[in-house]
Amino acid sequence: xxxxxxxxxxxxxxxxxxxxxxxxxILGHNTVFWYRQTMMQGLExxxxxxxxxxxxxxxxxxxxxxxxxxxxxxxxxxIQPSEPRDSAVYFCASGLVLGxxxxxxxxxxxxxxxxx
Amino acid sequence: AQTVTQSQPEMxxxxxxxxxxxxxxxxxxxxxxxxxxxxxxxxxxILVIRQEAYKQQNATENRFSVNFQKAAKxxxxxxxxxxxxxxxMYFCAFMKHMSGNAGNMxxxxxxxxxxxxx
Numbered sequence: 524x525x526x527x528x529x530x531x532x533x534x535x536x537x538x539x540x541x542x543x544x545x546x547x548x549i550l551g552h553n554t555v556f557w558y559r560q561t562m563m564q565g566l567e568x569x570x571x572x573x574x575x576x577x578x579x580x581x582x583x584x585x586x587x588x589x590x591x592x593x594x595x596x597x598x599x600x601x602i603q604p605s606e607p608r609d610s611a612v613y614f615c616a617s618g619l620v621l622g623x624x625x626x627x628x629x630x631x632x633x634x635x636x637x638x639x
Numbered sequence: 640a641q642t643v644t645q646s647q648p649e650m651x652x653x654x655x656x657x658x659x660x661x662x663x664x665x666x667x668x669x670x671x672x673x674x675x676x677x678x679x680x681x682x683x684x685i686l687v688i689r690q691e692a693y694k695q696q697n698a699t700e701n702r703f704s705v706n707f708q709k710a711a712k713x714x715x716x717x718x719x720x721x722x723x724x725x726x727x728m729y730f731c732a733f734m735k736h737m738s739g740n741a742g743n744m745x746x747x748x749x750x751x752x753x754x755x756x757x
Contacts, residue, residue, distance in 0.1 A: 554743065556744055556745075558745075565747060565748075565749050565750065566730065566745075566747040568744045568745070568746075571744050579744070612682065614684060616684075616745075618743065620737070620743055627672075627674060627686050627689055627734075628686075628745060629686070630676075630683065630684035630685075632681075632682060632683055633682050633683075633684075635682070
């Protein structure tokens with residue numbers, strides 16, 4: 524089965540360090556999403572892309588977070604500088620939108636991020 | 640903006656019994672999709688079932704079925720013959736129907752933790 528691949532699976536680092544999370548969407552999918560999961564806020568959308576173009580990143584703190592898609596096989600989410608409140612599980616999901624069709628999103632296994 | 644509410648933070652059920660998880664949502668959209676995702680302790684987000692709002696027939700996937708009440712904006716999940724492997728967090732999610740060059744993000748409920756007891 525095709526899967527969304529996220530790396531790393533776990534990341535522990537100190538406050539102030541740069542963190543980069545990577546996502547390989549399912550081949551052929553044209554939408555990519557970044558979600559953050561915390562106990563307090565649940566699952567929140569941070570950013571999403573369609574055909575590699577950013578469509579909405581209003582859920583993302585702009586001063587420290589950035590999301591990019593250098594190519595169709597790679598999406599990145601960076602935090603610089605990281606803060607303890609960024610500790611969460613970060614999910615990448617990909618999906619396929621064709622014309623009027625809206626397909627469900629497929630999720631990666633997430634990156635559990637801990638900022639000390 | 641859409642909101643999704645799951646009013647049951649935790650539920651439990653005996654193995655082989657039936658359990659229903661509740662979900663309500665608020666939207667002004669007429670055309671949309673609803674999903675149930677399962678998140679076991681392994682942390683994966685697994686799609687359980689989907690429902691298109693324009694379809695009156697309730698979706699069914701093996702032991703999982705939904706009761707979709709569009710007028711009431713209700714979308715409950717019924718799990719029949721519960722199995723130990725069904726123990727997980729269950730999230731209800733809403734997605735607008737988007738066309739053209741727009742995207743289609745999910746809005747999630749807060750989740751229901753289901754424990755299946757032997």
